[in-house]
Amino acid sequence: MDVSRGASHSEAAPSTGTTIVACTYKGGVVFGADGRVSIGNYIMNRASNKIAPLSEYIFLCRSGSAPDTQIISDNVRHYLHQASAESGEEPSVLMAANLVRLLNYNNKDHLVGAMLVVGWDKHAGGQVYGVPISGTLAKEKWAIDGSGSSYIWGYCDSEFKEDMTREEAENWVKEALALAMTRDASSGGTIRMYTLDGAGVHHTYIPGDQVPQFVGDLPFPTGNPGGAVLGSAAREGGMVIG
Amino acid sequence: MSIFSYNGAAIVAMAGKECVAIGSDLRFGVQMQTITCDTPKVFKIHDKLYLGLSGLLTDAQTLHQKLMFRHNLYKLREERDMKPSTFGHMLSNALYERRFGPYFAAPVVAGLEPDGTPFLCGMDTIGAIETAKDFMITGTSPESLYGMCESMWRPDMEPDELFETVAQCLMSGFDRDALAGWGAVIHVITKDKVISRTLKTRMD
Numbered sequence: 270m271d272v273s274r275g276a277s278h279s280e281a282a283p284s285t286g287t288t289i290v291a292c293t294y295k296g297g298v299v300f301g302a303d304g305r306v307s308i309g310n311y312i313m314n315r316a317s318n319k320i321a322p323l324s325e326y327i328f329l330c331r332s333g334s335a336p337d338t339q340i341i342s343d344n345v346r347h348y349l350h351q352a353s354a355e356s357g358e359e360p361s362v363l364m365a366a367n368l369v370r371l372l373n374y375n376n377k378d379h380l381v382g383a384m385l386v387v388g389w390d391k392h393a394g395g396q397v398y399g400v401p402i403s404g405t406l407a408k409e410k411w412a413i414d415g416s417g418s419s420y421i422w423g424y425c426d427s428e429f430k431e432d433m434t435r436e437e438a439e440n441w442v443k444e445a446l447a448l449a450m451t452r453d454a455s456s457g458g459t460i461r462m463y464t465l466d467g468a469g470v471h472h473t474y475i476p477g478d479q480v481p482q483f484v485g486d487l488p489f490p491t492g493n494p495g496g497a498v499l500g501s502a503a504r505e506g507g508m509v510i511g
Numbered sequence: 512m513s514i515f516s517y518n519g520a521a522i523v524a525m526a527g528k529e530c531v532a533i534g535s536d537l538r539f540g541v542q543m544q545t546i547t548c549d550t551p552k553v554f555k556i557h558d559k560l561y562l563g564l565s566g567l568l569t570d571a572q573t574l575h576q577k578l579m580f581r582h583n584l585y586k587l588r589e590e591r592d593m594k595p596s597t598f599g600h601m602l603s604n605a606l607y608e609r610r611f612g613p614y615f616a617a618p619v620v621a622g623l624e625p626d627g628t629p630f631l632c633g634m635d636t637i638g639a640i641e642t643a644k645d646f647m648i649t650g651t652s653p654e655s656l657y658g659m660c661e662s663m664w665r666p667d668m669e670p671d672e673l674f675e676t677v678a679q680c681l682m683s684g685f686d687r688d689a690l691a692g693w694g695a696v697i698h699v700i701t702k703d704k705v706i707s708r709t710l711k712t713r714m715d
Contacts, residue, residue, distance in 0.1 A: 286543065286689075305715075310516055310651050310690040416543060450715040454519070454543045454689040457715025477713050484714050489707070490537060490549045490696055 286455025287319060288417030289330035290445045291387045291397045292429065293410050294438035297466035298395035300387045301442045302330050303417065303450050304458035315458040315477075324349050326465055327365045327388030332415035333402065334381040341372050341382055362388035366398035366406055374404025383414045389465040417449030417456035424448055435464060439473070447481040512542060514615050515636075519690025520552045520565035521650035523681045524621035525664060526629035526643075527673035533561045533621040534681050534697030536650075537709075539568065540690060548693035548714065556582055557592040558705060560622035561698055562602075565649040566636065567615040574614050578602065595622030595630040599640060606638030613637050617649045627702050646680075652688035659684045670699050674708065682712055 286307055291300035302319040305312055321329045321342035329345070331338035345368045349360045366386040373380055386398040399405070399412040411429050413421060425445055433441065442462055450457045460475040519540055524533040539550035553563045554575045562578065564571035581601065585593050593601070599620045606614060619633045633647040634640050641647075645664050648656040659680035668676060677697050685691040695710040 303715075305689070307689045310519070310688055311655075312687045312689055315686070420544075452545050454540055454545055457689075457713075477715070480713075480715070482714055484548055484693075489709055490551045 286417075286453070287332035287415035288413070288421070288446055288449035288453060288456040289319065289332050289385055289415050290413045290418075290421075290425070290442045290449075291330060291385045291411065292433075292438055292441060293395045293397055294435060295432040296395070296435060297389055297464060298387050298397060299435070299438040299442050299462065299464045300328065300330055300385065300397070301446050301460055301462035302332075302415075303446055303456040303460060305450075305456055306335055307455050310454075312458075317458075318461060320461055320463060322346070323365050323386070323388070324353065324360050326390065326470065327360065327362050327386065328463060328465075329365075329369065330385040330387060330414070331382065333383045337380045338382040338384060341369060341380070341384070344372060345369050359390060361390045361392055362386065362396045362398065363393070363408075366396075366400060366408075369400045370404055370406040373400060373402065377403045385412050385414055387463075387465075389467055394467070395465060413445065415449075415456065417446075417453035420452040421445045421449045435466065439464060443475070444481060448483060450480065451483050515566050515617075516651045516690055517542060518566075518568040519651045519688070520568075520571075521648075521652060521656060521681060521685040521688060521691035522552055522563035522565050522619050523646065523648050523656055523660060523677050523684065524561075524563060524619045524631055524633075525646040525660070525668075525673060525677050525680075526621075526631050527668035527670060529623075529627050529629070530670045530673060530699060530701040531561075531621045531623060531629045531631065532670075532673045532677045532697055532699040533563055533619065534677050534695055535563055535565075536681065536685050536691040537694035537696060538690070538692055543689070545693060551696045553696065553698060555698075555705075556598065556622075559592065559700060559702075560595045560598060560620070561700065562598075563619040563621070563649065564616045565619075565651070566617050570614040570616040574605075574616050574618070577605070581605075594624055595620060596624065596632075596642075598622070599630070599632040599634075599642070603634055603638040603640040606634060606636065610637055619647045619649050621647070621700070623700055623702060648684075650685075650688070651690045652684060655687045656680065656684040670701050670706070674699050674706070678710055682710065686713065 535552040
């Protein structure tokens with residue numbers, strides 16, 4: 270009776286079909302990710318952490334291939350640690366973003382990682398860098414990535430404002446993630462959100478039942494797939510075939 | 512992606528004490544995009560017979576329409592509703608007629624025979640029929656659904672208990688499936704009425 274053998278666990282690679290969102294606000298950065306890791310249509314982890322720390326105030330939001338992005342984050346964390354040991358200073362977000370970008374660019378035939386490097390440093394405050402697949406680097410005021418991001422470009426474009434307050438920025442990130450999680454089957458589960466404002470790292474974990482919902486009470490489904498269309502045509506006196 | 516996981520579905524049917532329950536999720540999607548969350552995959556044939564269809568939604572809809580057509584003609588000729596066991600075999604035959612160009616839909620039939628005994632059967636896409644005394648499932652995440660049903664089913668459940676069990680098996684089953692969920696509907700069929708309830712679930 271098994272009718273769903275395609276894209277099953279034995280064939281598909283684990284992917285963080287994901288939504289990741291980051292933005293700058295007046296005073297720092299807010300960023301977040303959903304929690305779903307899927308293999309084909311099987312949800313392997315429904316509360317995963319897709320935000321990897323690269324240093325105390327620099328984070329990597331991961332989307333794309335789960336193992337590829339984990340390796341990239343491990344490597345860059347190691348390089349940054351070495352670099353800050355040699356310089357005696359906290360690493361800069363730009364350096365971290367460039368390291369991620371170089372890994373993506375120099376291994377573009379093998380790696381599939383679409384990531385955001387987000388952090389706070391004393392040179393330039395809060396920064397958001399987009400590092401998509403193949404190795405571009407783009408400094409942006411806000412950035413989104415992952416499969417779920419397709420559904421929220423409109424929302425993000427229209428709702429983003431420069432110099433938001435911390436609360437406005439956190440709401441923007443949370444709503445964007447919740448909207449994407451509603452529409453994208455490969456995003457969902459939980460929301461993890463971080464705020465960096467120079468004073469420290471504030472982590473918010475939103476469990477599945479507290480994620481904002483956008484689908485209200487629906488009417489009882491009629492369960493009449495072709496019937497609704499045919500029924501209304503018949504009522505209007507038109508000929509119904511079938 | 513396989514044709515069977517193009518749309519996504521989760522359907523569970525269980526037998527209780529002189530009652531049956533059948534439920535499905537409400538998601539309609541195209542591969543990874545969710546389009547609506549008010550599309551049940553369980554259809555009523557008559558008061559004591561419900562049909563659940565997973566797989567490609569267009570084939571599920573067409574198969575449902577063709578079966579309604581055949582049942583309507585049967586009712587006109589026989590002047591009674593079709594027994595669930597008869598319906599199951601008719602469906603199996605209808606699917607095998609298309610052996611080399613099948614409907615990409617896998618059905619689950621749940622109903623009460625005229626004497627009140629529960630009837631459950633399921634088929635693959637070309638009509639291999641299997642009846643069961645406990646439960647029948649189909650969908651894009653069969654392992655999750657089997658696991659839940661196998662653990663939670665007990666014989667002789669009353670209608671309310673049966674509803675609870677089907678609800679929990681369906682919800683926990685499709686919470687691990689990216690292609691099914693976004694609400695659920697469950698019908699509990701007893702000898703004098705059918706109680707249909709929708710469940711509010713996580714919408715991701």
